[in-house]
Amino acid sequence: MDSVAADKLEQDKGDQGLRVTPQPMRRQVEEGLRAAIIAGRFAPGQHLPDRLLCELFGASRSVVREAVRLLEAESLIVVLPNRGPFVAWLSSSEAAQIYEVRGVLEALAGEGFAIRATDAERAELRAVYERLAAAGEASDRAELLAIKRDFYAVLLRGCRNPMVARMLDQMLNRNSQLRATSLSEPGRLPHTVAEIRRVVQAIEHRDPEGAWEACRHHVKRAAAVAIRILREREERDGTPYGREA
Amino acid sequence: MDSVAADKLEQDKGDQGLRVTPQPMRRQVEEGLRAAIIAGRFAPGQHLPDRLLCELFGASRSVVREAVRLLEAESLIVVLPNRGPFVAWLSSSEAAQIYEVRGVLEALAGEGFAIRATDAERAELRAVYERLAAAGEASDRAELLAIKRDFYAVLLRGCRNPMVARMLDQMLNRNSQLRATSLSEPGRLPHTVAEIRRVVQAIEHRDPEGAWEACRHHVKRAAAVAIRILREREERDGTPYGREA
DNA sequence: GGGAGGAATATTGACGGACAATCCGTCAGC
DNA sequence: GCTGACGGATTGTCCGTCAATATTCCTCCC
Numbered sequence A, B: 001m002d003s004v005a006a007d008k009l010e011q012d013k014g015d016q017g018l019r020v021t022p023q024p025m026r027r028q029v030e031e032g033l034r035a036a037i038i039a040g041r042f043a044p045g046q047h048l049p050d051r052l053l054c055e056l057f058g059a060s061r062s063v064v065r066e067a068v069r070l071l072e073a074e075s076l077i078v079v080l081p082n083r084g085p086f087v088a089w090l091s092s093s094e095a096a097q098i099y100e101v102r103g104v105l106e107a108l109a110g111e112g113f114a115i116r117a118t119d120a121e122r123a124e125l126r127a128v129y130e131r132l133a134a135a136g137e138a139s140d141r142a143e144l145l146a147i148k149r150d151f152y153a154v155l156l157r158g159c160r161n162p163m164v165a166r167m168l169d170q171m172l173n174r175n176s177q178l179r180a181t182s183l184s185e186p187g188r189l190p191h192t193v194a195e196i197r198r199v200v201q202a203i204e205h206r207d208p209e210g211a212w213e214a215c216r217h218h219v220k221r222a223a224a225v226a227i228r229i230l231r232e233r234e235e236r237d238g239t240p241y242g243r244e245a
Numbered sequence C: 001g002g003g004a005g006g007a008a009t010a011t012t013g014a015c016g017g018a019c020a021a022t023c024c025g026t027c028a029g030c
Numbered sequence D: 001g002c003t004g005a006c007g008g009a010t011t012g013t014c015c016g017t018c019a020a021t022a023t024t025c026c027t028c029c030c
Helices: A002-007 A025-038 A050-058 A061-073 A092-116 A119-134 A139-159 A161-175 A176-183 A189-204 A208-237 B002-007 B025-038 B050-057 B059-072 B092-116 B119-134 B139-159 B162-176 B176-183 B189-204 B208-237
Strands: A078-079 A084-087 B077-080 B084-087
Touching: A025 A050, A025 A061, A025 A084, A050 A061, A061 A078, A061 B059, A092 A139, A092 A161, A092 A189, A092 A208, A092 B162, A119 A139, A119 A189, A139 A161, A139 A176, A161 A176, A161 B092, A176 A208, A189 A208, A208 B119, B025 B050, B025 B059, B050 B059, B092 B139, B092 B162, B092 B189, B092 B208, B119 B139, B119 B189, B139 B162, B139 B176, B162 B176, B176 B208, B189 B208
Parallel strands: none
Antiparallel strands: A078 A084, B077 B084
């Protein structure tokens, strides 16, 4: 999903993509921190004091604080007044809302892909699907996550709507931990594969409506699993981080 | 739409709303700048050097820069490397993408409202609609904009999905200038009123599907008008700000 | 006269120190 | 065992500095 994040830099440029722009320090911190949070290297709710981030990235406070603002706007970080930045956490109700939004955005992306993608992109999507289908239950979680990330990268590129891509990318980032756990839910993989197959098939038939429905269906199912897991976890641990409404 | 912006501060709190949190300077700059851009007090593409913003808000550079980062993440500001912040501008293709996203989000909000809003909220929505219907062609643009803003405020509150509310709020902010011009397009008002009426009626009949369709239809019509205006403007002036793909 | 080149200026990106206000944990006292 | 004061740590904000990059403008040459 780097492509999407990169696009954010230049508003609608011709995209010769040859420019050698030395990435500013701030951008590096921003991306490093985002990647770390998405990868789950910090626990949700964990406090991230300025000093820690400064040492971690070897940057000054100004740079770190600006990067934190960006991630705050993406809701990957929550900044409590006078207490500083914390890694964002999800309540089950928030997760449900995110999946609702993700559902329509993903449907829009699928629809757009079915309408506007090139033949090469369709083939690419099929190829990624084959990799997913080939991955047995044995495959480890990281492998599956990588494949799904590739799937979305192709989908978001081919839908020809950077706006949808950006929004959906944010949604996917926000619940990345949830996706990891629900993907490795025992018995879930075959269903995932079947749902994705419906998406790919509809797209190959250039059936926008079918792609729309298939995408929404997929997200709906994923949501059901993820939210069930989250609810169980909340009941077991009590509402975590002591901040549920 | 302050409610939405305010919600961002506290992640999912119980919302007794009694806390006296002194708004930090940064928040004030952020909100002031956002309001100024949305209101069109800066021209799209205008350069906003640090110094200018510092003087304008009487704040230090650090504060200003952090606020700019937030608005950058909302795409209200574009920061060009080594050249600083500029007020974001819209190409017609970007506008089309935004309306596509706005369409599904607004539909989702309408659907949610039809399902989850209280009776009081339904009445509120109807009241705002009546104000819109009563506003003759004579009403000035600011009046109409205020009514529509109220309409969305009620809708976003009643849909019970803060996530949708936030995303949609961003979308509305991004094309606020376009909305202003398309609202004052001669002959458009009666159509707008009729479209909104369909939304309100579907909601009163507790018909989520109808609300969904009515919302999408409304956005689709608004998009057509706005994009036509934008295209005309681009042809007349040449692609503005010299940065169209 | 007009364009190429280069110096002067302004702006950004980044650093570090400084300071008050606030929050947190500890500990003494009732 | 609870209350309240103290002290350390962190945040919010400001400032000055410095190198790197853009922009402006002037000069000089064709």
